[in-house]
Amino acid sequence: MADTGEDRGASGTGEAFELPSLEEVQHWTGVIGQAQQMLMEHMAEAMAQAPAELPLPTMPAPVFPDPEKLADQQSELMKASLGLFGQLMEEGAGKEAARDRRFKAAQWRETPLFGVIADAYLLLCDAWLKGVDALEGLPPKQREQLKFATRVVADAMSPANFALTNPQVLERIFETRGENLLRGLEHMLADIGKGKLTHSDTDAFELGRNIAATPGKVIHETPLYQLIHYSPVTEKVVEVPLLIFPPWINRFYILDLNPKNSFIRWAVAQGFSVFVVSWKSADESMADVTMDDYVVRGQVDAIDTVRALLGVDHVHTVGYCVAGTALAMTLAYLAAKGEADKVRSATFFTAQVDFSEAGELNLFVDDEQLKLIDALTQGSGVLDGRFMAATFNLLRGRDLIWHYVVQNYLLGEDYPAFDLLHWNGDVTNLPAKWHRAYLENLYRDNLLVRPGALSIDGVPIDLRRIKTPAYVQAGREDHIAPSRSVWKITGHLAGPLRFVLAGSGHIAGVVNPPEAGKYQYWTCEAPAETLEAFEAAASETKGSWWPDWQAWTRALAPTEVAAEGARRPGEGSLPAIEDAPGRYVRTP
Template identity: 65%
Template structure:
């Protein structure tokens, strides 16, 4: 029979768990301190056994030691870790009053800011210990000598990925919220989490939102319009006018072929497409087909000639206009740059009155963390994965993009979906994020190799329809939007467009990232954007002299469009989908956007 003290620690049913006793705290402190001591003793022993420290012998005995040619730096790292760790134990035992800087940092970390992490000294110790070791691990990357910048960047990314994965919030026994929920639900939360995990394993993809909450054409991708053309590569969707008159020059939007176009038409309040229609533009969008075996041989020429230029010529002929405004979003902006250069080389640059680039890159010399996924072994793996069917399963790309923000897009959902067993929230943006598109294998491999890895669009070697692509020939008026916090197309990489095009160019730096920086309707009154009309050569100079404007950059863009071509015509005839030469095939958003 348990005595009174035992009962008070285990707690009666429904009673709040009591704090550990001083003896229990001392035991945990001793265990954690002893573990650290053993690790340091092992390291010291290894260093003693390799004497004299001849480089060749040292490399053979401990290859990882080659990263620290200066033993003093390694010793300094270990001493700092030991000192900070000792301070942490002292505070836990009450020998050092006040809240430490590390504890304050833990309070700000959304993974550990729930009261349960602070109220229980053991879990408070766990979270602070984790952050302490994490900081030292990340700091050790900067202490490694002999690494070139690309190697250091890769080491930092891999270390951060490891650190994020090992967070105590990601494991049931070291997360007080998970333990508390399991006790409250008598284990049912763990069962729900297991069901979520098994379901995701069966479909091979992490779920972020309620899969039944959204349906294309019902409550997302709702802007009225018609599919007026269908090819083996794309559908051309024309949207219905809502104003009596429209700009004479229409707009065609080229979304990324790696995603569904409705990121620009999520719902009526967020829809860039609906907003552009309301501003008096005749709007078309290219809806790319999700790749299957029929697109196995698709390459760059197809996306430029039979995709973008074909759509441009189709619209010009349908409406009887000389030119169109064109938008290229992300990777479609890369191919739009090729399209502009090809048209310029052919003497047909007038077909595009203006070009807008949403978070797009043409110079990949500093393309960010995605460059970490283009090593030869990665390209070989992608080729093997897609060799049989000729296309790459879109779930692979979804997982890659999730890895770029692993803490937010992977581990956060592992905790909520699997460990806590929470219901999925309805979130249209995350629904779109998980609505994957298959990619033509040949083209995707070429894109990663020739653009991302070898940067041939800038250095030379990209040829379309037999014509070498020269970006210096592009004089089309250009509007370039970049996201200040973009992790897919970093702002300093997008900025490089300004170094290559020769025509008039307006650069706008928007608040937020790759999606929210673009999908930011004016009525939301969110974020801000920066402009600078001075002639500057670097993004740093641009920012230093920039003017900040609160809210969306969309009004700035439509004003820029209006300045290029402000003539308006009646919104009738071919301006209404299906009323011109091209008859309606089906209602928007069409079939390709639903294809798997």
């Protein structure tokens, strides 16, 4: 009924209560019934396929805080809380929360109550974290674990994540008459069935067509990897080929997304003969694979294969993340065997060798977590890639979990067609024996920086013997391989080294083509003992660091040769097996 000003309630301040029509009752009853049916069908299917119960890690024992410090915190919280009630009568309610991306929408301030809810939530989050600081007797690592867990819980409890406390969701419910909740429930149940969160439209991309589509051929294959050789597009190419090792924790095509941001396509266009390793997602046949295999039967084998194919003495190499850690082991292994000249240069993308300050991922490495991994991999010897995906998502829960809960579950929006998010959801499985040793030997015990503490195929390795020219790239906002941790590689290698600090994080800091004109990078020609000294003396350059890398790499070996014969995939001694991107990238 329209409000004419004559139909008012007894107080004169609101509209008279009006019973919903039969049509409205039928509609909302139907929505509720449909939701119940969907939940019941999903629960029945889930119960039929329920896995064995997994052990959960224990929580730290409670420790009583300093009473005086706790009293001070409670007093501060009470004062701030009283101030929130005053905001109910002011237009400023929610202004503080507006600085947080979760509460930027105008709806949070149009109704003061929601602004106060958001402000109160942020106030409580601050109080919770201060409460952790007040706990006595906690070892530093356990305190950081508790802080991380507190942030995880706090993110989960955001009023933006619940329909009744999110004004945008309430608005959408009335706009769509509840259809958004049914679409969101459908999305949620589909994700529960898959065992992972969906971030993008799964039907928007096809490997080899509009993602991982740089032309090339698979020319070599082992039980561990396929070697892709990309087709040249220039008449001449750099004589020393470029061999890229992506991390086997994810698919290789993070470096070959769409043509506009593909590092592989860009490197080919710059005149490099480009080879890329596509690792096989682990299955039970790989249960006994260790770092020895990834180094010797992976990286060294690929280096020797490319050298033999092109008849060259050495190759340029790139190692991304964990493959960069393995590349450091490869260089140390080759140095120990007197074969260091097989590699002309080594480029490290956000790679760590010294794990003493490895960031929040270190919080996941303790005896309880290792027991959990053992339980998850018992029988198969393979760690399901969804476990690692969930771990990485937790590191950025606001962006990679709760944002999608709101957008796709509560608002019922369709998934975007985003190549990076498509890649992020294309998980790979890991050999359990390798993964456990990696966490224990590197993250927990930091053995790689202790000369001779680790051996590869029986050969003790020492990073100090590496004299190969190195280009080290770190991301300033990297939460997986923090720049402070990546910097430490500069103190362990003995050869000439160029360190570049790129804007953004673990992915965008690397995948940043010059044409995009985004971010910046910092370089420093003078020696620096610490990252802080580097940053203080560094000069900033706008845009991508890729051209800087190209100039550095070409200067080491500027000779070019004709792009013919073995420089073309399949035309040398190794015939083409199949078109890029190959079979292994499609292996679940």
